[in-house]
Amino acid sequence: MKNRNIRGAQAVADAAVAAAQAQHTAVAGERTAAAVVRTLVRAVLALDVEIADIDAKITLRFREHCHAEVVLRELR
Template sequence: MRRDLRPLQEWDEIAVDLKTLTARRYDLAADRTRAINRMRAQLLEYSPALERAFDYAASKGALILLTGHQSPAALRRIGATGWRSSPRTAKYAEPAQADAAVAAAQAQHTAVAGEAAAAEVVCTLAKAVLALDEEIAVVDRKIAAASVNIAMRK
């Protein structure tokens, strides 16, 4: 048995937990950034106006929009009022976002080859970003709880 090891203290456990949680959060944030960049690149291939319409890193409403309507034709069909009144998007639908999405769709009336497949990928990536947002929020709560434990012990 080694005699040079010191006993673990409660502080050590909290520090290791925080280290693990912050590393996990870093990985999730990097995955989110990659997914957003990939989604924007895919959008750029078939709808440059829609790609430019939103800051997808900051707009949950835009991501929710892309989970249901990824192509300019679909956005023109639903329209701004349809998007705002949809039960899925009503909570996050801002009038300016809906108007921007429809304006981007109106700017392009030509269907691009491969648009359907690209739209499916955009939908999948938008869902992945939303799932990563939820997972990051869970990790943030765990980090906050661990930080409170540290503050209480001081």
């Protein structure tokens, strides 16, 4: 909101946070949905780690190639 020059952005944000913290109503299925989201987040985080590991392996393998320096030089 600040980025869009909305007057009183901090007050609106504070009111929204206060309202959210004061909420005591539970919605049917809320716990189940939270458990599903938690499971999905863990899966995404695990995939991020796996992707980083694979990327590192690809980088190491590429640098072992006899033409790696030539390719890197051409990319610069």
